[in-house]
Amino acid sequence: MDESTESGGDMDESTESGDSYPSEAVELVIPYGTAGGYNAYTRLVGQYLGDVLGAPEIVYNNIVGAGGRVATNQVFNADPDGHTMMLMNGDNVSLQEVLYDLEFEPLEMTYFPQVTQESALFGIAPDAGIETWDDFVNGVQNDELKFGSESPTSSGVIAPILAGANAGRYEPSAIIDNFVQYPTKNEMIAGVRRGNINVIASSYSSVLPFVESGDLDPFLVTPAD
Numbered sequence: 225m226d227e228s229t230e231s232g233g234d235m236d237e238s239t240e241s242g243d244s245y246p247s248e249a250v251e252l253v254i255p256y257g258t259a260g261g262y263n264a265y266t267r268l269v270g271q272y273l274g275d276v277l278g279a280p281e282i283v284y285n286n287i288v289g290a291g292g293r294v295a296t297n298q299v300f301n302a303d304p305d306g307h308t309m310m311l312m313n314g315d316n317v318s319l320q321e322v323l324y325d326l327e328f329e330p331l332e333m334t335y336f337p338q339v340t341q342e343s344a345l346f347g348i349a350p351d352a353g354i355e356t357w358d359d360f361v362n363g364v365q366n367d368e369l370k371f372g373s374e375s376p377t378s379s380g381v382i383a384p385i386l387a388g389a390n391a392g393r394y395e396p397s398a399i400i401d402n403f404v405q406y407p408t409k410n411e412m413i414a415g416v417r418r419g420n421i422n423v424i425a426s427s428y429s430s431v432l433p434f435v436e437s438g439d440l441d442p443f444l445v446t447p448a449d
Contacts, residue, residue: 250273252269288407291375300328342429345425349421354422380424404421
């Protein structure tokens with residue numbers, strides 16, 4: 225066995241000279257737009273990550289597209305540099321493994337501890353007339369409810385489908401065609417105001433500001449687990 229193998233492999237020159245890691249800016253990739261929970265999570269975590277690592281700078285990079293697949297594919301296929309990280313929506317990626325032929329392999333990525341696990345909050349337009357679960361089910365079955373979402377695999381799609389499937393009150397096929405896709409939550413709220421949609425189901429922190437503003441009424445909160 226040669227010396228490099230016994231010592232665990234060749235050491236980087238910066239490590240041998242005592243230089244600290246990281247030696248350059250850390251890039252945190254956000255696989256969604258600048259509105260919404262994951263953007264907020266990444267920028268909040270980045271502050272503490274920078275302090276813990278002693279990073280000279282934290283650079284945030286929002287890469288939008290295909291429900292997070294564009295950003296994830298870019299990060300997965302980038303040359304490993306030890307300075308590029310991404311906050312990933314684990315549930316979303318797991319679902320996409322089933323739905324799509326991914327260009328990246330999630331199990332081959334290096335993971336850090338989970339940052340958060342959050343409930344989904346259903347917000348409904350105040351004029352929709354939905355007050356009870358029966359009202360909601362009837363609205364779904366009668367095609368009276370239109371759901372806003374940011375991608376076909378966002379929590380805005382997943383949460384209403386699972387709510388019906390778990391309750392046994394309606395099938396996913398009853399609402400799958402009643403989703404209207406928007407680039408951001410703010411544009412969804414504009415859709416609510418115009419009457420194009422009347423339900424937004426997303427992470428609690430993403431929907432709460434619109435409940436507090438009076439644009440939506442709170443209706444249902446799912447368990448975080």
